[in-house]
Amino acid sequence: MEITTIGLDLAKNVFQVHGVNERGKAVLRKQLKRDQVAPFFANLPPCLIGIEACASAHHWARKLQALGHTVRLMAPQFVKPYVKSNKNDAADAEAICEAVSRPSMRFVPIKNVEQQSVLSLHRVRQGFVKARTAQANQIRGLLGEYGLVVPQGIAYIAQRVPPLIEDAENELPGTFRLLIQRLLDHLKALQEQVDEIEVQIKAWHRASEASQRLEKVPGIGPLTASALVASIGDAKNFDNGRQFAAWLGVVPRQHSSGGKPTLLGMSKRGDAYLRTMLIHGARSVIYRATQRADTDSWLVKLTTRRNKNIAAVAMANKTARTVWALLAHGREFKAGYAAA
Structure with missing residues (x-):
């Protein structure tokens, strides 16, 4: 019985396991008590394990990684479309096993x-x-x-x-x-x-050296900087700054069809706490910019054209991209920096 991929449905007391071989055929359906999980996976050869990003998911991901397995966490909304029938533990574990094997699936970084x-x-x-x-x-x-x-x-x-x-x-x-x-x-x-x-x-x-670097960005203080560093972990999990801004939900929501692009309000996806702190910081930056009345400033020009709430989200988006660049490339913030 060669198991290559496992879907693990977490719970408080009873865990459901669904395993498939390299051909995708189900070869394992098993219920485990909490104290049976670690010994069970310790006796399995290394394989790919999918888990929904829910309560205790990061704990189990670290534990299973220490046993030599490859663990992937997924947002529950990305797993739900793979549930084939009524909701139960066995169907959820099978859906997780199916979702983790998809090449286009998005995964959640595991926190230490x-x-x-x-x-x-x-x-x-x-x-x-x-x-x-x-x-x-x-x-x-x-x-x-x-x-x-x-x-x-x-x-x-x-x-x-x-x-x-x-x-x-x-x-x-x-x-x-x-x-x-x-x-x-x-x-x-x-x-x-x-x-x-x-x-x-x-x-x-x-x-934290990384947190101190982020504090130099306008609109970011110790609280926001520490929350960002702790939430992101490795910034290279994101391909670019726009992906990171989209992860925070400070990009427009799209509802396009028939080749006609339609952009709505901000998507509000991701961590609401981080998004709130970035937008509050952006409001502070806008206030200081309007106090100086620098007519050549991008931000002042934006506030004259658009509502201040829209300007605050735009500033938060720009701050998020700056944060990604600093963390991904290990740079120091420079106020007058311009891309070559």
Whole structure:
């Protein structure tokens, strides 16, 4: 039984394996418990293993690579068209096995432990930021029910709310004052968590030569630089800067037919967190460019012709291509650089 290609459907407890030989004939259909997976693949000769890029996929990819196998991760939306019948574990494993053998299939780069660790910091920080925003809005909404309006902006919460709950002239009940104070303490604790995680991210950034190189690009700071380096890994996985920009979803969505090209809004594919940070950075670059009022600047000319949101996406696209060039070729950023 010569197995050349395997489709592995991951789960929490029960894993499904589908294997084919060099002629594409199914020779293996097997269910494995979690503790049986590593011993099973350790006893197999090296082969090509396809896995959907889902929870724990990078962990298993690293583990199977250490056993001598060639592992390929695929986005689930690229595997779904190969499911022939109703959805079940066996059909999913067969579809993965079929998809991984396609020569035109796009694969997801496998992340190492350090990359996953840094990205975990970013994800947890983002969760705390969302919780902080929700808590500030809750405080503002509760005070609004008593006719006390706090201006928008999270900084106004710490400035305006404490005097309001200490003011004896308003008609706030004592229990409500204690409640708002408890919510303020919670908001402060969330802010401390955000600050502590940012310290860890910036420490990793200072230790990464690639991340420091990206920080020199306008619109990119330590947070964006570290997230980009940790997410990309090897920039040579992309053939050019446009592929990288498309991977981030900052290129137009296409809906062409009959030889007539139709370009719509940005595709919004890929990592929404990275795309958001790049666009926020682009807005900052646009603001500074309009402050200087350099009429010869490409960006200033663009903002006079198009909406600033469109200009921000265009600037984010340009930044993404610059990032790819710096990482793929190991270059330093030069503000006045022009291609020969």
